[in-house]
Amino acid sequence: MTLHSYFVLAVFIFTIIGLIKFQERPSVVFGVALMTLFSTQMVTTDQVIKSLSNQGLLTLILLMLCSIALEKTRLLRLVAMKVIKPSYNSTWLRLFGFTVFSSAFLNNTAVVSTMLAPIRNNPNHSASKLLIPLSYAAILGGTLTLVGTSTNLIVNSLVLDANLPSLGFFDFTLVGLCLVGACGLTLYVCRSLLPDIDMKLTDAPSYFIEAKVNPDSSLVGKSIDQNGLRHLQSLFLVEIMRGELQLTAITPNEVIQANDKLIFSGDISKVNQLRLFDGLSIFAENSGLPLGNLREVVVRPESVLNGNTLKSVGFRSLFDAAVVAIKRDGEKVSGKIGKLKIKPGDFLVLAVGEDFKSRRNIRKNFILLSDVELDSRLSGKKELLAIFGFVVAIALAAIGIIPLFKAVLLLLGVLLLSGCLTSSELVRRFPTDIWVIISSAIVLSYALQNSGVIDIFTQLMSNNSGSFSPLLALIAVYAITLLLTELVTNNAAAALIFPIAYGLAVSIDANPTAFIMAVAFGASASFISPYGYQTNLMVFNAGQYKLNDFIKIGVPVSLVYSVTCIIAIVFVFGL
Structure with missing residues (x-):
């Protein structure tokens, strides 16, 4: 040598x-x-x-960049709603089958990420009895x-x-099917070895987000579980305000009524998930401001807001902004956002108008932190384009009409030109x-x-x-x-x-x-x-x-x- x-x-x-x-x-x-x-x-x-x-x-x-568009659709969330059932065996089999099939064609990390929230929030089974099978099924499906x-x-x-x-699209399939069958059976037989862990959720500081159920919403008359409100990613339904009645112990069978105020707690960047529900409007949107331009601020001790509610000070006209969410470190907030009394040090996420930056009272009342970038969601024609575009691209490559590289490159171009993906998302998720x-x-x-x-x-x-x-x-x-x-x-x-x-x-x-x-x-x-x-x-x-x-x-x-x-x-x- x-x-x-x-x-x-x-x-x-x-x-x-x-x-x-x-x-x-x-x-x-x-x-x-x-x-x-x-x-x-x-x-x-x-x-x-x-x-x-x-x-x-x-x-x-x-392929990983194109799969971002699929994550922005309701497809995986809607399927996840059908997986969790009262019977553990039924849930296990549905979860395993869905995850294996999805992971064969989608990024298996995205599949697992989508299923984490429904499994952790389900009221029927211990999450620890399902999460390891979820990961193993994703691995097996990927083969x-x-x-x-x-x-x-x-x-x-x-x-x-x-x-x-080049290896063929289905060169792995015969061996993979043997592994899915043998390992799936082994995992099912050994399911008693899975631990039953009492989940202790950490009280990490979370934003408090209010959404109103409009009278014509399709959510009305259906239960929390039927509407899929427990299957959200990093957002948790913690309260329902029904007139002056405050519901805190919310069961999956609780039926949504018109004009209910749904109070969520969690990651503010995931708030766009709520916009996918028909007839559900976020507090700030009722003030006429879109959610495209968000700023995070802290309320100063000398602010005019302190000790007052947002409505009493005329927040919208005073600052050309509306509150999307509120967070108070060391203390749980509760009730309608518009009727909460603001305290010094409160964190607010604001949907801001064009005049926000030019208002002279902004820095007197707030410490400006940073812009908030939301995880965007697709709906309507864009959602259909993302789903069917991905299916068509993979199908064309699978049957050998065009090479996989060409298929996903053309798909990425279509997703960018149609607005299903943005250049900033590609840079952030590269x-x-x-x-x-x-x-x-x-x-x-x-x-x-x-x-x-x-x-x-x-x-x-x-x-x-x-x-x-x-x-x-x-x-x-x-x-x-x-x-x-x-x-x-x-x-x-x-x-x-x-x-x-x-x-x-x-x-x-x-x-x-x-x-x-x-x-x-x-x-x-x-x-x-x-x-x-x-x-x-x-x-x-x-x-x-x-x-x-x-x-x-x-x-x-x-x-x-x-x-x-x-x-x-x-x-x-x-x-």
Whole structure:
């Protein structure tokens, strides 16, 4: 081995060590590796540019950006309303089936994010009995298609970079179906191992938001549960003001009446969810101001508001603004916003008019904090365009009419031109970490090839090919990928092991496709650790689990997954 070979191998090893030690910052670890290899001329400028613009990587990024539009529709929320039922077994089966199917075609992180609120707020079952199955179902569903998980798209990007034919949309499906069936049955049989945790919701400071039910609203005459008001993301219905009657102990069967004031508590950036309900108007909108321009302020001690209500001081005419939400640290606010007596230090979110900035009394009464950016929602024709556009793009790619990259690029253009997505949303949600991780991993694979490490490894395997049967080598590749997935992350594991797996397959004259699939499925096999896969981490925090909770249910699922995976890969692809 040359000095260059030893250096690149050292970078490879230290990258793995860095990923284990700094699990929460994989993009930084990979970024340091990229800069080290580039600055020491272990890779060329052309190779770095080629890595950053890899077609498979760009396809993944485009798909994630297009899925933002789907998150802004009511589709997933409406389906979520149909999942939670009084029967635990019925709920479990519906949740598993819906999540598997959705995750096969949508970003599984978005699916899990949408389902978190309905599960945590459901009155029938302990959330801890459903959240781990939710994450596992999302992982299993992601293995069914090329677009089901970022891992499969990452592996495909590495396949393209190795000048191999692209993996097909349904190349994963047969093995994936075996895994869904075997692991789903295992998870259902072992559901008694799931903990029953009494959720202790933290009293994080939340904004207090008022919405009025108009007399012609379709919500009238239906219960809270039927209207889906308990299935909102980061917003919780805490009170109903019915005339002078204040309802605080709200049951799912409480029927909405005309002119009810619904009081929500939660994340102000999610307030646009309320606008998707027919005939539900937010307090500020009744003052004639739109929610497109919001400012967060704090009430000064010398403000004229102190000790007075918004109505008594004529807030709208005084400041050319209307209160959208109010927050009071250290104290719970209750009642109608317009009749609350304002105190010094109250946080207000204001919908402001054109004259707001020019009013001389603004800085005398408020400390200006910042603009508030809302998570926007789609409705009407834009909602239909986002849903059907996504379905058509994926369908055209699935049946081979146009390449997936072209389909999602055209879809993104349509979503931008139609206003379903904005440039600011793309900038804010751009998956920079994934871009850095994958492009850096491709650069690392170039360095391994340039320095001769892959050639040395291939020669070593060729000289000892009698000691390695294709089946044993396949199992070894899968096991190493699975271990790295649990220790670091799924994306990092796939990117690091791919060049080794492909080189090993070539050196022992085995079927490269089987080894590529072993990497793809092994990188998705994160069931034991809550840190190896993003959906696991999401439910780990939301369900207030302990590490042992994942180990108890994850070990049997992981064992069944591994055995089924190896058998299915050998049967479907051959060695």
